[in-house]
Amino acid sequence: MTVFSYYLNQKYDRTEYPVRSIGLNLLVAVVLAGLSFYVFHSELLPSLLCFIVYLVFAWFTNGKTILKAFRK
Numbered sequence: 001m002t003v004f005s006y007y008l009n010q011k012y013d014r015t016e017y018p019v020r021s022i023g024l025n026l027l028v029a030v031v032l033a034g035l036s037f038y039v040f041h042s043e044l045l046p047s048l049l050c051f052i053v054y055l056v057f058a059w060f061t062n063g064k065t066i067l068k069a070f071r072k
Helices: 002-012 019-039 044-071
Strands: none
Touching: 019 044
16 A cells, blocks of 8 residues: 555655655564564573664664654
């Protein structure tokens, strides 16, 4: 449904979305979640480390946007 909505928006409205950034965030989140679930079998410490790795990744890729959202 999201992909279809994006397609219709690009066809009729042409709103620019940061597709590469969204895709990269989604890919990293899915890889780390899979790693946490399938490799570490949902153990607490490795799963927490995967979450911290994702937070650090999100901070370095989107830190300025995050700060702008909290300043408003």
